[in-house]
Amino acid sequence: MKQKKWQRWVWLAVAAVAMLGVGTLPAQAKTTNKTVTFGQLTNKNPHRLAAIRQAARQQILKQTHAKGSKVAAVCKVKLPKHMTKKATLTPKGLRMNLLDNKFKVKQITIPYSQLKGKVLNRYLPKTQRTKAIKTKKMVALTFDDGPDKTLTPRLLKTLKKYKVHATFFETGQNVSRNPKIARAVLAGGNEIGNHSWNHPDFNRIGTAKTVSQITRTNRAIYQATGTLPQFVRPPYGNITAAEGRAIEQPIIRWSVDSRDWAYLNKTKDINEVMRDTRGGDIILMHDIHAQSVAAAPTIIKRLKAKGYKLVTVSQLLNYQTLPGLQYFGAHDYRTAGK
Incomplete structure (x- = not known):
């Protein structure tokens, strides 16, 4: 009887934790890193790839806490222009490796919120995907x-x-x-x-x-x-x-x-x-x-x-x-x- 009672209390405690979400892994933690080409991300659309480069410049400035004087320099950072180049989808965003640059940044991760409408929906979390809207009004x-x-x-x-x-x-x-x-x-x-x-x-x-x-x-x-x-x-x-x-x-x-x-x-x-x-x-x-x-x-x-x-x-x-x-x-x- 005592053992069954103890097991019952354990079960109740586990259930309570599950209901509260305490100690459980967030959904994005289950996401594994996935390597993709920019051609896949953009359906080989050069305008979409240019949008990724635009988002990358913003991320470089943010990541390095750069001053305004660095805006011209960030435009000179070499960023992907070929669809065969690769990046990695991570739980936090799109991770890109950079060539040597004046910011001395080797890698950036662009939040998916900055890529909404820029890369294909299937590569974005559901919360960042675009949906059809009615603009009549x-x-x-x-x-x-x-x-x-x-x-x-x-x-x-x-x-x-x-x-x-x-x-x-x-x-x-x-x-x-x-x-x-x-x-x-x-x-x-x-x-x-x-x-x-x-x-x-x-x-x-x-x-x-x-x-x-x-x-x-x-x-x-x-x-x-x-x-x-x-x-x-x-x-x-x-x-x-x-x-x-x-x-x-x-x-x-x-x-x-x-x-x-x-x-x-x-x-x-x-x-x-x-x-x-x-x-x-x-x-x-x-x-x-x-x-x-x-x-x-x-x-x-x-x-x-x-x-x-x-x-x-x-x-x-x-x-x-x-x-x-x-x-x-x-x-x-x-x-x-x-």
């Missing part, structure tokens, strides 16, 4: 040329009030002047993209100077926020195919131009956006014009009244943007420069 508000020391904080208050998020394409010179505001943009759940250093027409300055504009701005944004921007929006929407390949960041254009820069009129801004906006659109505005910022509350309220959900560019495009491609809306993308 989704739009993305975007604002160019900031941050402005007065107007951008005002706009951020509006976004917070109406519980919506936007994507800000900022110039490097304004980020360097207003780093706290750049941080506030991200702190509010919004996104920051690269809009060049001082707004030149890329088509007129050539590939080398275009890359310099982007790198310099990436450095300013990284210096201010601790993260590299994923997207680039070329000033005036102009970019060549060669520049798109050299930049190795997704290009974000727009499908609705508010023309707020031309009108400088609150009412016209509102009417232009409301007349042209449909589901899946990317709306272009500017947070350096008082009239545009003043128009934002009405635009947001009217769009929401029509049943639209206002989201970031990443959300609208389902996290599937790739370097070398330019995106005009939820279902409209082309090779950069075309």
Whole structure:
């Protein structure tokens, strides 16, 4: 009897532990390391491979706690360009070996969260896989040329009030002047993209100077926020195919131009956006014009009244943007420069 009673207490204790999950192995601990080629990860898609290189640069900077001055150097680290090269799927992410580099890093592990929409779903944990979304009632508000020391904080208050998020394409010179505001943009759940250093027409300055504009701005944004921007929006929407390949960041254009820069009129801004906006659109505005910022509350309220959900560019495009491609809306993308 005593032995049976003892066994019963042991069984109850084991059951309690199992229910609480104490002492049990997490699901990912059962995952074994698996070697894969980049061709397998990307289905031999060069744009996906470029996205992995983009994520690798961010991870190198993070892993080494690098300062902004190292942003240019990370672009020179030799990263895989051949589909036959191999990496390892681990419980924590994609592990890659690196060739000799100035950062003296031999190996990095890119978290799967940074590869969502970039590698094929079957190589990602279920929580990081993309799923089909309906964009019929989704739009993305975007604002160019900031941050402005007065107007951008005002706009951020509006976004917070109406519980919506936007994507800000900022110039490097304004980020360097207003780093706290750049941080506030991200702190509010919004996104920051690269809009060049001082707004030149890329088509007129050539590939080398275009890359310099982007790198310099990436450095300013990284210096201010601790993260590299994923997207680039070329000033005036102009970019060549060669520049798109050299930049190795997704290009974000727009499908609705508010023309707020031309009108400088609150009412016209509102009417232009409301007349042209449909589901899946990317709306272009500017947070350096008082009239545009003043128009934002009405635009947001009217769009929401029509049943639209206002989201970031990443959300609208389902996290599937790739370097070398330019995106005009939820279902409209082309090779950069075309």
